Amino acid sequence: MSDPYDPANEGARMDFDGRMSYGDYLQLDRVLGAQKPLSDAHDEMLFIIQHQTSELWMRLAIHEIGAARAAIGGDDFAQAFKTLARVSRIFEQLNSAWDVLRTMTPADYTTFRAALGQSSGFQSWQYRLIEFMVGNRNPAMIRPHAHHPEIAALLETELTRPSLYAAAVAALARGGLAVPQAVLARDPAASWQEDEGVQAAWAQVYRDPRAHWPYYDLAEKLVDFEDYFRRWRFNHVTTVERVIGMKRGTGGTGGASYLRRMLEVELFPELWHLRTVL
Template sequence: MSTTAQQCPYSPQQETAQDREPGERPEEGAPSLDFERATPYVDYVGVDTLLGLKRPRTDEPAESAFILTTQVMELLFTLVAEHWEAARDALEADDVPGALAWLRRSRNAQDVLTGSWDLLADMTPTQFNRFRDAFGEASGFQSYTYRHLEFLLGNKSGPMVRPHKGMPRVAERLTAVLESPGLYDAALRLLARRGLPVPDEAVDRDWTRPYEEAPGVVEAWARVYADERDDNELLLLAEALMDVAERVTRWRHRHLMAVKRTMGGKPGSGGSNGLTWLARNAEKDVFPELWRLRDTL
């Protein structure tokens, strides 16, 4: 056995009670091996529940990868949302260092989220077609965790709460996010409080409406970038927001490519013109003035 395998914490090469002579004391530092019921690890992580959630409906092996990848993404959506909400709340409290810490954490989760598409990279159209009919009208378009992220990014839409009206707690949560400032809104409100020329309509607006680009916001960010001091926390915030925005676009583009590779331009399972809708979404800039600013610097 290789050195790596011998050092692996999951290796079965551990001393057990059967390996010891009667009366012999266990090796110092050896893990506990005797439990009356499920191990604490299984209880804490919910392993049995987690593994029981993979329920393919066909005999096509690629369906398992499809289900697991989707479930991993759903978990990561919730983690990213927690980080973005914490960053937003920190900005509303004028705590820029705290917001930066949460945005850094979110970048790590976003990188894993984007990399999750690799799990489906080798799935062929034939394999996908063998199980596609099994999930009927189910579509990622219906994911309320993903919708939560889009609302936090400023891509607001009241009708997008409607698919979840049969789940009152979910609809209530999405409505709360819909009616509250998003991550970028909080950043612009902070800039205004710091005396930068953010237009009034960007500081106090109808939060249920999608964010619309404003030339005056570009000027506010231009003043931030004019101060290149290492301790300019507003410049650090701008770049951290750019990191988030770029990763959102990467994920959207990987989604587009995954769909294009497995099903081409056929209509999506949720009824949308799948490829066209995804392409339009991938082209949409997140935090647009931060991108537009680069045309003028």
């Protein structure tokens, strides 16, 4: 019988005393020590990990959306396209996570729901920041974070910047397409409002893609992202209905009824509605 395989014979480092290891680099002691169930229920670990991993993916999405916005602002479309494609893939991962959570039945959830207190995904500041960054801006949604002044300040600061979509529309104007000046001068803190002039500018791009290829590609990358974002919202409400039905959410929202209302929100309305007029 041959000797057991030893990676050290091929040069693998096996001694990490005083050297950085995989766990050191990723700070796995901190990451894997962050799951602290408050009950003895088996499925609470699933619930915690589902939401913690989603927050990690959202952290990356924030990093990439910020980079995409900066690239669009500098007319660096190649970089923007690469980054926006990554954001779509991030939301594909977020969508897949619901499949795991849906293995938790209503009976499973009731065994630990009381331990959640008033905590709710509605209070995710990273999710709120993503919505603010892409253009769905409602200053009232900062209030749940008032007890963390640094987070509230971060969200307030975001409202002073052009959103991802506002940056895209401004790029259209720099490219010579007719965007109404009133749109370009809008208060950045306001949620995006659909404008016929903006739709007409995007429609011009779609009617002659070859003449406006960077803007055509940009539009489709934005639509790709919103497509995945809409699926994430739909999967969210479907999972909530499957687990708690129409009960009120732990954070006081209407639960599934609140989430269904969010399904009607359009991030980039002109890009969807122009398809009807082409």
